[in-house]
Amino acid sequence: KNEVEQSPQNLTAQEGEFITINCSYSVGISALHWLQQHPGGGIVSLFMLSSGKKKHGRLIATINIQEKHSSLHITASHPRDSAVYICAVARSGGGADGLTFGKGTHLIIQP
Amino acid sequence: NAGVTQTPKFQVLKTGQSMTLQCAQDMNHEYMSWYRQDPGMGLRLIHYSVGAGITDQGEVPNGYNVSRSTTEDFPLRLLSAAPSQTSVYFCASSRTSGGALGYEQYFGPGTRLTVT
Numbered sequence: 001k002n003e004v005e006q007s008p009q010n011l012t013a014q015e016g017e018f019i020t021i022n023c024s025y026s027v028g029i030s031a032l033h034w035l036q037q038h039p040g041g042g043i044v045s046l047f048m049l050s051s052g053k054k055k056h057g058r059l060i061a062t063i064n065i066q067e068k069h070s071s072l073h074i075t076a077s078h079p080r081d082s083a084v085y086i087c088a089v090a091r092s093g094g095g096a097d098g099l100t101f102g103k104g105t106h107l108i109i110q111p
Numbered sequence: 112n113a114g115v116t117q118t119p120k121f122q123v124l125k126t127g128q129s130m131t132l133q134c135a136q137d138m139n140h141e142y143m144s145w146y147r148q149d150p151g152m153g154l155r156l157i158h159y160s161v162g163a164g165i166t167d168q169g170e171v172p173n174g175y176n177v178s179r180s181t182t183e184d185f186p187l188r189l190l191s192a193a194p195s196q197t198s199v200y201f202c203a204s205s206r207t208s209g210g211a212l213g214y215e216q217y218f219g220p221g222t223r224l225t226v227t
Binding site: 002004033035041042043044045048086088097098099100101102103104 | 144146151152153154155156159167169170199201203214215216217218220221223
């Protein structure tokens with residue numbers, strides 16, 4: 001079983017819809033990252049969370065440490081939000097040995 | 112700042128050839144890492160470095176070497192390329208490992224490698 005599971009794997013929605021992408025993990029973590037990858041490959045960091053909730057523009061990320069679950073929400077979705085969204089965790093006590101990634105959620109927003 | 116740069120963007124190798132993927136950052140970041148991204152799989156860590164002169168293996172290190180002689184540069188060497196190494200390679204950096212990678216990760220644009 002993967003240590004980081006994302007759902008859904010694929011999501012197609014209409015412009016303006018409220019989008020939710022979920023991430024569940026099975027290991028103890030010290031930080032959770034949400035990343036965005038547009039077609040063509042570039043990866044951009046959206047959020048880094050260790051507790052609670054963060055908001056940036058139309059994007060909101062939440063984390064529940066007890067339930068080992070995080071969500072990424074997009075309000076008033078737009079076609080430019082079409083991308084792959086990746087959840088990644090840094091293991092607690094894992095030192096510097098990198099992030100563990102989910103397989104990503106491929107989001108398409110249709111006009 | 113250029114951020115994290117990678118060269119080349121694309122590369123085709125024949126089986127058995129060697130090459131070096133270059134990665135550089137101008138943010139004075141201590142922590143640098145190499146990942147590979149394959150279809151249907153999440154990014155996987157190849158090697159990482161917590162500072163100049165210090166490197167360590169990640170999840171999938173076989174067939175790759177790294178060195179970190181300066182803070183800025185972290186090249187990845189393929190010793191004898193194999194078709195299984197066909198992938199997209201990303202270099203990333205952050206301010207420090209902080210014991211927990213609780214710092215924003217900056218990724219390079221990627222190198223798409225094909226081994227025939």
